[in-house]
Amino acid sequence: MPRLDRLPQISRNNLLTFPAQVNDTTPFVRPAKPLAACRLAIVTTAGLHRRGDRPFTPGDQTYRVIPSDTPTADIMQSHTSIGFDRVPTMRDVNISFPIDRLRERVSRGQLGGLAPDCYSFMGAQREVARIEAETGPEVARRLLAAGVDVALVTPT
């Protein structure tokens, strides 16, 4: 899921008419190191941020920085929608921002480490030109400057 045939018709139509970008080719780089030596950052489009940080508004193409040592309890979501249930996020923010799971992987030696900062964008974006040309590349530059090898991209 959301398997389209299981969604209410209005949600299904919304998704079928969603202006998803159509691409013919794909950029592809292989990580230079094994995962156990890689530094990873979460880059989410779930509209998450620290409590007290500026909430997102619908269609907002800016980003928020979530330091990787932010206590899980201080992470919240301003992407709300009648199209999804907020209760799972209330129970456990790892449902879209698996920071505790990644910390566990680092402590087990399966992952080299977490980047100092993770990044968050708003979800359900119909217009993405500014993310593509400006804020996305800006986050990429910041990740590179922080020595990040791998980004895990998670949706709402």
Next chain:
Amino acid sequence: MLARALELAGIATTSISLVREHTEKVKPPRALWVPFPFGMALGRPDDPELQHRVLGAALDLLDEPAGPVLRDFPEDAEPGDQPAAPPQASGIKPAEQVPDDVAMETTQMRRYHERWLEKSGGRTQLGLTGIPATRFRGVVRFLEGFADGQDVDMPERPSDVPLPNFVRYCADDLKALYFEGHLAMKPSEGGEAIARWFWGETAAGGLLRRVRDRLDASADPRWKAAAFGIAR
């Protein structure tokens, strides 16, 4: 799309995909399609084992020699106990006897919410308005005035946040107070049962329906969008 921008800059990415049909078009470098509802990309809350399996499957894609890679999370791992989407306010009939004193009800919910905070170690989705729960009677007064068609505002609204957006933050914070307070009382209830309770049995649910009606009656698309985000 975002993964592509990062990969173009030289960072290897792996993504979790919820809508396979969109991912097939966008073609991110590596994507794991998961059979879960929106808002549940890692599977199920408080289920670290399932979350690790999803995460591991997404990270495994980094070993692939070429892309784009779009792999499906194994079918048999689907929990199968989750509704595709929560029920909408319009599909929930309010009970015959619904309390009408939202301020009093909110004060009571705040006590349950305090229990939630104790149990969850301070975890809460409340905080979009920046107004603490102890001052929610003011938020309720504002929403009631707004629903009644009055020209109301709150000093806490930042000058660059338009009124309909702030109304929506207020509604989302009020929902968080009630939903999380309800979870403190009935920890095992899912989003569907809580939505039925909120829209069917609470004074706050009735108030948000009226807030939605005023926003929706506007010709301004931003007001209509806020209405759609609050209740449908």
